[in-house]
Each structure stands twice: as structure tokens, then as C-alpha cells.
Amino acid sequence: MVLGASHSGLGGDLVRAAAAGVPAVAVSTALGVADAVIPGITGELAVSGDPSALADAIQAASLLDVGGVDEWLDRFDVAPSTALLTRAINLAVRRNEATRVASA
Structure with missing residues (x-):
């Protein structure tokens, strides 16, 4: 191709x-x-x-x-993408909570 x-x-x-x-x-x-x-x-x-x-x-x-190429294509699978997004959201929430506690 x-x-x-x-x-x-x-x-x-x-x-x-x-x-x-x-x-x-x-x-x-x-x-x-x-x-x-x-x-x-x-x-x-x-x-x-x-x-x-x-x-x-x-x-x-x-x-x-x-x-x-299966290992490479797995990066585009829903499960790993969902797990990565979930980790990013959880990290953002924890940082936001820490910022609120520090400024209180």
C-alpha cells in the first residue's frame, strides 16, 4: 500500500x-x-x-x-485505550483534590 x-x-x-x-x-x-x-x-x-x-x-x-503486527495493533484496542484514559482521569482528579487541599 x-x-x-x-x-x-x-x-x-x-x-x-x-x-x-x-x-x-x-x-x-x-x-x-x-x-x-x-x-x-x-x-x-x-x-x-x-x-x-x-x-x-x-x-x-x-x-x-x-x-x-498484532502487538502494535493492540495499542488501538478499546481495553488498553480505556485503561489509559481511566488512569489519566484518575491522576487529574487526584491532582485537583491535592490542589484544593493545599489552598484551603
Whole structure:
């Protein structure tokens, strides 16, 4: 899967490609793609959108075995995301309570 745009939003297609075991190639300067492609694991990042850079990244990505992305994809699962959000909320509540006690 190749996302050759140098300016793009988060590549949901890149995440779906990883989930399907398809290596992805994207331009490293595109917004959000560095969060969706793990070089050497789920795909490769081209240093620019020029054809030579994309060709190099495509060639490197073609050698990858993208079947082992389950651990990476687990970060997008509801349970870990919920746990992380819950911890953040609890920390914010505790800090707020501590601030109130200190100022009383």
C-alpha cells in the first residue's frame, strides 16, 4: 500500500494495511503517517515524495514480513485505550483534590 502524498491527514488506510498484513509506504513528512507506519515492521517511510525515494521505500517494504503486527495493533484496542484514559482521569482528579487541599 503506497500513500505518496507529502501532505496528508492520519493515514487510516495505513493502519488498515498493517492489520491486513500488507506493508505500507508513506512519505515521512505527511502529517500523522509516522504514527501509523513503523519502519521495518509495518512498512517504510520515504524521505520525500520524489519517485526515487518512494521506489527505495517500496523496495524495502517488499522485503518485510508484516504478519507480526498484532502487538502494535493492540495499542488501538478499546481495553488498553480505556485503561489509559481511566488512569489519566484518575491522576487529574487526584491532582485537583491535592490542589484544593493545599489552598484551603
